[in-house]
Amino acid sequence: PxxxxxxxxxxxxxxxxxxxxxxxxxxxxxxxxxxxxxxxxxxxxxxxxxxxxxxxxxxxxxxxxxxxxxxxxxxxxxxxxxxxxxxxxxxxxxxxxxxxxxxxxxxxxxxxxxxxxxxxxxxxxxxxxxxxxxxxxxxxxxxxxxxxxxxxxxxxxxxxxVDLDRFAYNDDQSSRSGVLFAGKLDVLANHLMAGSIVRDIFPMVQVLHKGATLTIAGANPLSSLRTMLGEGMELHADVPDLVPYLHRYAVFLHPHHGGSGIQNKVLEAMSAGCAVVTTPSGLQGIDAIHEVHCLIGTSDTDLADNAARLLGDPDLRQRLARNARVLMEQTHSWxxxxxxxxxxxxxxxxxxx
The missing domain is CATH 3.40.50 (Rossmann fold)
Known part of the structure; x- marks a missing residue:
């Protein structure tokens, strides 16, 4: 209650x-x-x-x-x-x-x-x-x-x-590093996405970008997720506020498949200035364009390539993040x-x- x-x-x-x-x-x-x-x-x-x-x-x-x-x-x-x-x-x-x-x-x-x-x-x-x-x-x-x-x-x-004030824009790309996935982790769709990142996508990112790190943050993670983690991967459970994470990390990786509606976690990442890598279905209801507001991939290999590309290119991250924030202000403000x-x-x- x-x-x-x-x-x-x-x-x-x-x-x-x-x-x-x-x-x-x-x-x-x-x-x-x-x-x-x-x-x-x-x-x-x-x-x-x-x-x-x-x-x-x-x-x-x-x-x-x-x-x-x-x-x-x-x-x-x-x-x-x-x-x-x-x-x-x-x-x-x-x-x-x-x-x-x-x-x-x-x-x-x-x-x-x-x-x-x-x-x-x-x-x-x-x-x-x-x-x-x-x-x-x-x-x-x-x-x-x-x-x-x-x-x-x-x-x-x-x-x-999206609450544009709470998910305030942080333009400083020089202080950002690593890959982030965040969400309510006992929701099946989020658990499956996190598992896909850990098992299939992020190992490819590590090959492409030496020293890459991954953090998965959110509430109520299932125990099976923790057992999947490998080198360079961390799980931050039940964090009180995701905004500092969206300000700290360079890339928000979102391997969405299936479902419908709109992905609030993508809105929040775009608002806060965390460059987004996602799939076409991850952008349903969001008028974002590949190479303008984010990078889009249709396979695990595409997503890994795009995440590694952004980790190595802070200028591209900044351009995408700035455009995405403007899009949030224009189309997803309260x-x-x-x-x-x-x-x-x-x-x-x-x-x-």
């Missing part, structure tokens, strides 16, 4: 917060409903009777002009409310996410779960958007994927933003996101009036 400090921070900006605790074990058991209902696993996990009661109480006791469901996992709570204008902030196309992720799954268990979830979402996702006046996604690619599933619903792009969201709200309320 949120701390009192977090609750007060919400009150300070005039947000009335109703907290409902999710018990993972109970929610996990409730996910079994996916076998006999139309609910995908992720929806069954988060759909709780006590949450529904809280929402119903708020809607019954107050005049609500607009309901905004953040993530599809909250869509169930308001989708069947008559005469209530509704926006679903879906972020990404979940069918696209699961189908892409299944191709990169390494274990039989992962492949089975991804197959099942894709199957359930193919029925659920195109239907649930019909119950909302507008559904927003973080990238044009997600909108296009959703239109392939349901062309009749209304969609709009509302991208993700002001930009606010304008997109305000346009979505205005559209729905105008239609409802």
């Amino acid at each position: 949120p701390t009192e400090e977090q609750l007060q921070a919400m009150r300070d900006i005039n947000v009335e917060l109703h907290s409902v605790t999710l018990e993972p074990l109970r929610a996990g058991l409730a996910s079994i409903r996916t076998l006999w209902t139309d609910l995908p696993l992720e929806i069954a996990f988060y759909t709780r009777a006590e949450f529904q009661q809280e929402v119903d109480q708020i809607l019954n006791d107050n005049h609500i002009d607009l309901a905004v469901s953040f993530f599809m996992r909250t869509a169930e709570y308001v989708r069947r409310r008559p005469n209530l204008p509704r926006i679903l902030v879906a972020e990404d196309c979940r069918v696209e996410y699961q189908s892409r992720s299944s191709s990169s799954a390494r274990s039989l268990h992962q492949r089975i779960v991804r197959w099942w979830e894709t199957r359930k979402l193919l029925a659920y996702e195109p239907e649930v958007v019909n119950d909302f006046d507008l559904t927003t996604f973080v990238s044009p690619e997600d909108v296009a994927a959703m239109r392939d599933l349901n062309a009749s619903a209304s969609y709009q792009v509302v991208t993700n933003g 002001k930009h996101v606010e304008q997109q969201m305000f346009a979505a709200i205005t559209t729905v309320l105008h239609t409802a009036s």
Whole structure:
């Protein structure tokens, strides 16, 4: 549950917060409903009777002009409310996410779960958007994927933003060195990326750039990741703040494959001035150009070559980092996101009036 400090921070900006605790074990058991209902696993996990009661109480006791469901996992709570204008902030196309992720799954268990979830979402996702006046996604690619599933619903792009002040730009390339990967390391996609760097990509970087070092930083790393580390590689677990890392390292290496949506960690690295090496899917929803804002690779060899190239060329790092920061200011500031969201709200309320 949120701390009192977090609750007060919400009150300070005039947000009335109703907290409902999710018990993972109970929610996990409730996910079994996916076998006999139309609910995908992720929806069954988060759909709780006590949450529904809280929402119903708020809607019954107050005049609500607009309901905004953040993530599809909250869509169930308001989708069947008559005469209530509704926006679903879906972020990404979940069918696209699961189908892409299944191709990169390494274990039989992962492949089975991804197959099942894709199957359930193919029925659920195109239907649930019909119950909302507008559904927003973080990238044009997600909108296009959703239109392939349901062309009749209304969609709009509302991208993700980055805190430009917190992830302040550091232009000093002379003090930077080494390769960084950072993220929440108990998230499967991040664990797989970290493992790919350690096992497949960084050994090639070490051959190309003598003395190269790698740091993986983030919360809750799995024990199996630590056992993979070799010479010149470090794991920094549960660091309180990633900003100093983004200011210290020369290259942010991001071997993204599969998935959908937008990569916030790439936005943060670009904002902070850490030169980015990633894949085409790692830039979904980000208007970055190869050799202008970052370096892009489509294979492990490409990614290793690009990382080694940047380690040896501080001028190139600086040019890419400066261009990337300007791109973040122009297209991923909170002001930009606010304008997109305000346009979505205005559209729905105008239609409802």
